[in-house]
Amino acid sequence: MERIFEDEDIPDRDSCPDTRKKEEEKAAEPCPASSHKPSEEDNGKLSVISWNVDGLDTDKIEERARGLCSFLALYTPDVVLLQELIPPYVQYLKKRAVSYLIIQGGEEGYFTGMMLKRSRVKLVESEIVTYPTTQMMRNLLLAQVDFKGQKLCLMTSHFESCKAHAAERMKQLRVVKQRMKGAPYDVTVLFGGDTNLRDPEVAKVGLPSSVCDVWERLGKQEHCRYTWDTKANNNKAAPYISRCRFDRVYFRPATKDGVPRLAPDHMALVGLEKLDCGRFISDHWGIYCSFSAG
Template sequence: MESDSETHSGEDTTPDDWMDLAVDSPDGSPAASPAATQKPSEEEDFKLSLITWNVDGLDLEKRPERSRGLVKYLNLHNPDVVFLQELVPPYVQFLKEQLVNYLMIEGGRNGCFTGMLLKKSRVKLVESEMVAFPTTKMRRNLLVAQVIVNGQKLCLMTSHFESCKENTAERLKQLHVVKRRLKHAPDDVTIVFGGDTNLRDAEVTKVGLPATVCDVWERLGKQEHCRYTWDTSANNNKTFPFVARCRFDRIYLRPAIKRGIPRLAPDHMALVGLEKLDCGRYTSDHWGIYCTFSAE
């Protein structure tokens, strides 16, 4: 996929069965999150909340019900920023109609791709771009958004790195692209990267991260209950002849390092999507990560 500074919209029409499962308010209009129209408190002004989630949009089984489950989770947690991977055009259309208090930025048009949701009341978009991974065989890229939150400059990045164990070499190249962005961003900008990286710990060690960058899970004490985001021993959306527990989904933070600029630090992390939906399946074969940051 070629680099592109424009935001693209999915052109597929939302199927009727998706619309039948819309999450409505009592008067029949699409439901917004509880705080959609509320002005953030002073305490909230010093925080940033984020969810990153591979939603497995390519899986057709119970997809409308699972998309409805995603909307309910997002309305419950009401994050400022959402990073999504494995979106497909009908899924994007559904989210746009349901989450009217968010701006959707899409990282592609066809197949599956990444996306971002930015809460309109909290996050002001300055510009966005898609950065190509030149040698990807899976149409993967890096979606980047420059935003303003409470007067502070943030660079938000999400990606879905090349999948499968045999594609280590390509994943390392993709991590290098992210590393350069983390290392060379302006000193007055806070950078948050999150997504389905498919990374193994040895691969991260091989590339290395800049000293100014932290892995949020590690910074918060490597809590065991948040370690595995793809866990076939607990999530049976997919059937495999093996058990795998992997920390594929990761969040990296590089706080602004210029003197006088508030430095964000992670203060909470939890997995979401751990409950089965009424349809008997989970929202995705991945757990989502919910994370909050506060100024130090």
């Protein structure tokens, strides 16, 4: 693959320039994730970002990747679930975001990944589940982790794209559904990813009663609805307006007696403002969620 990132242009690790911080604080104003930024002392709250970073689009990709790293430095999420990574993007993240352990869902082409904050989330094991009938480079990446003594099962995926592939997307959702439903009762399960789902598709498959769509659970707030919005995001220069809730977060709390029961308490879209290079971090907005003990 062609060289996309210039090593000599990588600034200090985990740095976050003041000007960039101001831009991203402003970007979060409609639904301020920064006001819910977890502190190291806030041991009971779990914070998560899920984002399709559009690594396949290499235009201004270094500036966009730097913008993502600035968000990570600003919000310090415990878990980051990423889609549409490419190998050079992952290498850049490994050099910049050294406080995170990175797990990859693939090695070639484009793939998913997870970033676990080393000081708060400990990896137990990870697994890649293949989708047997997919026509694209798609799978389900899982990680069993320990978060402050709690067992978590983290999942991310990038479901089949395009309206015509609804049947395949529903097959993929069924795999996720079964994995979430089948997790032990002492485990908290969280899925975040670019599902490309339409609401009628979800209705056909159905979610277990124990699993919630975080956006729905938190009141279906309009400012957090559309994660793919060509009306507000011109990275793709689309000649049409399309506003969709492709990116979703599903959550199943642990139910075993004596196990802390987390519940979603906040959701925000991030990446809403253009970077200095004139582009957004991605053609998708990112989702920031936090979960606290109920």
